[in-house]
Amino acid sequence: MIWSGLIEHWFKRRSRAMWTVVITVGLLGGVGLTGAFAEVSQPLFPSARGEQCVEPVDVMRRDHFEFLKHQRDKTVHKGIRTPRHSLVGCIDCHADKDTQGRFVPVNAKGQFCQSCHAYAAVKIDCFSCHAARPTERVSQSP
Ligand code: HEC
Ligand code: HEC
Ligand code: HEC
Known part of the structure; x- marks a missing residue:
C-alpha cells in the first residue's frame, strides 16, 4: 500500500519536538474552533431590566x-x-x-x-x- 508506506515514512522522520508542535497546533486550532463555534451557536442579547422575569x-x-x-x-x-x-x-x-x-x-x-x-x-x-x-x-x- 502506497499510503501506509508514505505514512510510515513520515512517522519515522518526525522527531518528538515536531510532534509537540503538531499536537500544540492541533489543540490551539481546536480551541479556536470551539470559540468560533460558540459564537455562532449561542444567541447573544442584551440583559433585561428588573429583578427577575415574570416566570423562572x-x-x-x-x-x-x-x-x-x-x-x-x-x-x-x-x-x-x-x-x-x-x-x-x-x-x-x-x-x-x-x-x-x-x-x-x-x-x-x-x-x-x-x-x-x-x-x-x-x-x-x-x-x-x-x-x-x-x-x-x-x-x-x-
Ligand atoms: C431564549 C431564546 C428566546 C428569546 C429571548 C425569545 N424567544 Fe420567542 N421563541 C423562542 C423559540 C426557540 C421559539 C420556538 C419554540 C417552538 O416553536 O417550539 C419561540 C417562539 C415564539 C413565539 C411563537 C411563534 C409561533 O410561530 O408560534 C412567539 C410569539 C415568541 N417566541 C415571542 C417572543 C417575544 C415577544 C420575545 C421577546 C420579548 C421572545 N419571543 C424572546 C426563543 C426565544
Ligand atoms: C420585570 C421585568 C421583566 C418582564 C416584565 C419580563 N421579563 Fe423576561 N426576563 C427578565 C429578567 C431580569 C430575565 C433574566 C435574564 C436577563 O437578565 O436577561 C428575563 C429572562 C427572560 C427569558 C430568558 C432569556 C435567557 O437568558 O435565555 C425570556 C425568554 C424572557 N425573559 C421572555 C420574556 C417575555 C416573553 C416576557 C413577557 C411575557 C418577559 N420576559 C417579561 C425581566 C423581565
Ligand atoms: C393584526 C394585528 C396584530 C398582530 C399581528 C398581533 N396582535 Fe396581539 N393584539 C392585537 C390587538 C388589536 C390586541 C388588543 C388590544 C390590546 O390589548 O393591545 C392585541 C392583544 C394582544 C395581547 C394582550 C394584551 C397584552 O399585551 O397583554 C397579547 C399578549 C398579544 N396581543 C400578543 C401578540 C403576539 C405574541 C403576537 C405575535 C404572535 C401578536 N399579538 C400579533 C393585534 C395584533
Whole structure:
C-alpha cells in the first residue's frame, strides 16, 4: 500500500519536538474552533431590566410563547386584562437602549427577541401591530 508506506515514512522522520508542535497546533486550532463555534451557536442579547422575569428563566425559555398566546386570547376574546404576561411588559423590561439612551426595538438585529429567534429560525409577526419598544416620552426641553 502506497499510503501506509508514505505514512510510515513520515512517522519515522518526525522527531518528538515536531510532534509537540503538531499536537500544540492541533489543540490551539481546536480551541479556536470551539470559540468560533460558540459564537455562532449561542444567541447573544442584551440583559433585561428588573429583578427577575415574570416566570423562572428556564420556564420562560421553554414556554414564553404559550404565556403570550394565552394572554392574548384572554384579552382579545374574553376582555380580561392582566399585566403578568402582557406583551407590553416584555418590551418594557427587554428593550435595550442605544448609546444616545433611546430605546431600540426588541425585534431589531441583535436585540432580545430577534437574536434568539434568528438563532432558532422562528418568525413572529407580532410587531407589525404591537410596539417593539417602550413608549418614549420625548423631552421638550433643549
Ligand atoms: C393584526 C394585528 C396584530 C398582530 C399581528 C398581533 N396582535 Fe396581539 N393584539 C392585537 C390587538 C388589536 C390586541 C388588543 C388590544 C390590546 O390589548 O393591545 C392585541 C392583544 C394582544 C395581547 C394582550 C394584551 C397584552 O399585551 O397583554 C397579547 C399578549 C398579544 N396581543 C400578543 C401578540 C403576539 C405574541 C403576537 C405575535 C404572535 C401578536 N399579538 C400579533 C393585534 C395584533
Ligand atoms: C420585570 C421585568 C421583566 C418582564 C416584565 C419580563 N421579563 Fe423576561 N426576563 C427578565 C429578567 C431580569 C430575565 C433574566 C435574564 C436577563 O437578565 O436577561 C428575563 C429572562 C427572560 C427569558 C430568558 C432569556 C435567557 O437568558 O435565555 C425570556 C425568554 C424572557 N425573559 C421572555 C420574556 C417575555 C416573553 C416576557 C413577557 C411575557 C418577559 N420576559 C417579561 C425581566 C423581565
Ligand atoms: C431564549 C431564546 C428566546 C428569546 C429571548 C425569545 N424567544 Fe420567542 N421563541 C423562542 C423559540 C426557540 C421559539 C420556538 C419554540 C417552538 O416553536 O417550539 C419561540 C417562539 C415564539 C413565539 C411563537 C411563534 C409561533 O410561530 O408560534 C412567539 C410569539 C415568541 N417566541 C415571542 C417572543 C417575544 C415577544 C420575545 C421577546 C420579548 C421572545 N419571543 C424572546 C426563543 C426565544
